[in-house]
Amino acid sequence: MPMTQDQDRTVRDDILDPARLSALAATLGLSGEAIRPFWHQIYFWDAQPGSKLGVDGHPKTGALIPDMGLPRRMWAGGRLRFHTTPKLSQTARKSTTLLNANRKQGRTGALGLVTLHHEISQDGTLLVSEEQDLIYREADARSGTPPHAATDETEVRSHNFTTTELFRYSALTFNGHRIHYDRDYARNVEGYDGLVVHGPLLAQYLMIMAEDLLGGLSAFDFRATAPLLDHQPVIFCAKPVDGGLTLWARAEDGRQCMTATAS
Template identity: 40%
Template sequence: MDLMRIEPQTITHLQEWLGKSELLTDTVTAAPVRALSATLDRDDPSPISGSFLPELWHWLYFLPHARESEIGPDGHPKRGGFLPPVPLPRRMWAGSRIQWLAPLSVGDDIQRVSTIKSVIHKAGRTGDLIFVLVEHQISNQHGLAILEEHDIVYRDASGPDDKPVAPTAAPEDAVWSKTITPDDVLLFRYSALTFNGHRIHYDRKYVTEVEGYPGLIVHGPFIATLLVDLVRQSIPGCKLKSFEFRAIRPTFDINIFKVSAKPDLEKDPSGKTIAIWAQDHEGWLTMQATAVIA
């Protein structure tokens, strides 16, 4: 039976955030580019002014800089501010849809205008879910470069009687694949690069004893970055026009996982639409994505 824990007046209050915007500015510096290349174990040339910023690496910029006194018990900034103060303990990056209109380069001065586009409440099997859709428009000195829609889902903590969602088997016809062996250091380095204090990614005692997971959780955007990196490795020199992904199941650091891809010839005989996915050590689908290359 569906559970309802959030009062209607709370939903109404959260929807007051609709249309709220914020403007952030940054500069595409070289140091995070070098650091992510090392984290991905890539042998890239050292970035210099004018070097192309690979797709999704804009996530290295516009980082949240909450003061230490503003951090909540889970390591995230306390609720409120730009994002609505959803009274549910678990917050996850559920997916994104991104279009590249023009390239970004090292040395660019960039700005991001973010807008809350929707706040939707749903009653699920295990209680309330709140879906927040944020639109990001990223520009450099030449104009608009990236359009991104970011899906955030908030949910209650799992209860002892909750049953896991039935898994979906990953495709078995990959053309390109890579096995990833996650560990504490890999996850810590990505958390540090993105200034992400969320304890589920580095605090094993917290994630197992408080949140009830079996291990550290691999960041959703890091998996998405690995998916795009697989395409970059498999089709050298390609540039992406668009990318979308949806997180399906959490990935933990206690087992290997695999990223895979293939041209989706049924959808696009030209071979420019790439189906990409991640799967866990048991072959269950954990992330599903599509890229379109130029």
């Protein structure tokens, strides 16, 4: 996977292998061969050697993302625009630019707020544009109080994640973060009561729900608000608003894990 990098931008090329999309569909329990939104997550891997990984399994900061002295990484949300469908078995390009990286003091300790801008293109045609929000926290950061989820949905889908699904999604996205597959690390180092469901995996299910309900998807914005663990059932909720949808993921105890809007 060829890659170039300067101080504020990386560019990666990848061949869009259809077998990888079939593996994603199998992991998500989907039928058919349609290319579903967020497909680009399983391409353009940042495959670093072990010497360049942090203790959490993620690539170390200090290159495109500056090192702010905050080791715990979380995918906080993003804003996606879907422009056109990719051509499989052909090369596509992902260009990533650092928009901002700021350190601030939050209610639970120091925070590093990072926003990346991604553009996925093929033969000069823009396929997907995305702004990705990341949060970096202190090793011993306290957990905040999760918000309570709404209960006025008009559409629902339920799901129970398995350790196999989390492992397969980690493999497909080349996500080495140990909270998703290493239960001892998740509990003893980062303080979770189990394995953590990937934020983008929750977003993936909400995107599929939105696309099914709307008959297509051009825009999707989401924000993670509380972690969901592997032993906790989740309800994906949606209701129409302003010609689109508002969506959210609600845990069994009523807490809100993610919110989103789609059109």
